[in-house]
Amino acid sequence: MLKNYLKYLLAGLFFGFVLVKSEVISWFRIQEMFRFDAFHMYGIIGSAIIVAMISIQLIKKWELKDSTGTPITIPPKDSSQVVRYLAGGTLFGIGWALTGACPGPLFTLAGAGYEIMIVPIVSAILGTWVYGLLRPRLPH
Template identity: 60%
Template sequence: MKSLKFLLVGIFFGIVLVKSEAVSWYRIYEMFQFQSFHMYGIIGSAIAVGILGVWLIKRSHLKSVDGQAIDIPPKDKSIPRYLLGGTIFGLGWALAGACPGPMYILVGTGVLSMLLVIVGAMLGTFFYGLIKDNLPH
């Protein structure tokens, strides 16, 4: 029953992203060309909701669905790390026309070429797993 709830939330989130055009290659292209505020508004809203959510979790000492305390450890504030990671993520997003979440939604809407992007993302994740112990963290 728990999995069904998550599946329904995922389907709802997918519908919202499709209807808001957040999975549209054209909207993503507009964003990278600085021609439209549309995607920046969506991303900014998501950041605001995330900040508010983390603040509420920390302030209210909320527990997970399993009843365990939610512990959010502090992040390592390494500017070069985030610049390199953000650049790689942004290049992949620009080349594929989708970030990780919408890749699956696009497959669900019939854009089967995204399966290649998903395979590439999985290979990249696997490769990172192989070399992560040799990287400065």
């Protein structure tokens, strides 16, 4: 069983290495982006969007399955939920600007020795737990 998870651990380590080397975890680079002082982060985000678009098209074309054999399905976005998407995106952006990191690099930053990143990691976990408690009462 542990052997099955080894490939995911290696993929995560590789992804963390790429984040460090591309300076995506650099607080300076993130602030530079939010101040519109440099193209660096926009180029990386744009590249990620292109890779994601191609990947989604390949998943659909080849009808790929996940690791358990279940077909991967990507439901369309509900266009009537625009306000919800804008609110969520705005909240995400505010958190990103305040911490200097989006959720993925938080773990990379903690692993790179920035112990203060434990605070947003614990906060994100706590927020997810609170959402799980409130989800039945929220409009979906």
